[in-house]
Amino acid sequence: MSRTPLHPAREQIELPMVLDCLRDPIRLAIVYQLAQQERVSSELCCGDFSGLGGKSNLAYHFAKLRECGLMQTRVAGTNRFMRLRREDLDARFPGLLDAVISSAARDAGRLQLLSDCEVVDAG
Amino acid sequence: MSRTPLHPAREQIELPMVLDCLRDPIRLAIVYQLAQQERVSSELCCGDFSGLGGKSNLAYHFAKLRECGLMQTRVAGTNRFMRLRREDLDARFPGLLDAVISSAARDAGRLQLLSDCEVVDAG
């Protein structure tokens, strides 16, 4: 594993690439979970998303999320800690991230936002 | 040409499909132009977008925009008039459409939002 991977600068973040990233259900679920985590101002590592797919598939989606500027990865020992690039995104596209996340929250039942173990079938 | 094409009901509009539609530069440009047209409360027909691509390619993108619920098509004689499904989208995903359109407007220079004849190189 190389060092901290490359991230685009704020001004390099492009709207079509961001929308392209958010369109995928797995990536939307990742972003959603990162947004939930923002409330307690801490980060999540790759393993926290294991409910969403296999390791290599998740690594693929993490890379896309990094490359489009949606999230940031920090290497710490054998872990990678991730968080949303909230400030950069709000500066580039005001209101977009919040609108997507709140829309996703409203449709949480339809979307597969949570890993299986967290899904509660509100019967 | 058959009659008025099918449109999904409001509750059938899905977030990933909407984001999937908006991610494509041609479709984003179509939506952007429709949003501009909203101000004068009128519609646009297919030919108004000829600067964005060939007829059959545009028809393909129009179909995607209809199927995901972003726009509505009204058949009138030999024309098809289109408009954004603003009310339905605002009800389903509050703030999303506005955030996308205003973000696109800010990046109008980078994105190919306007047909060639309309592009002004602000030198």
Place this chain on the structure above:
DNA sequence: TGTAATGTTCAATAGTTCTTGAACCAATTG
């Protein structure tokens, strides 16, 4: 040093999307 834990990278494959041109359909106009 050896082994386990955590993720990434690579190669292969299946599936999807975009684009183009030709053919087609419906409504209008002469």
Place this chain on the structure above:
DNA sequence: CAATTGGTTCAAGAACTATTGAACATTACA
């Protein structure tokens, strides 16, 4: 009825995307 206008549909090809498993790299720890 024939021609034109405005737009859709179909088929085919190129390009891209997601997914999987195997191999690999780095850190931690006994």
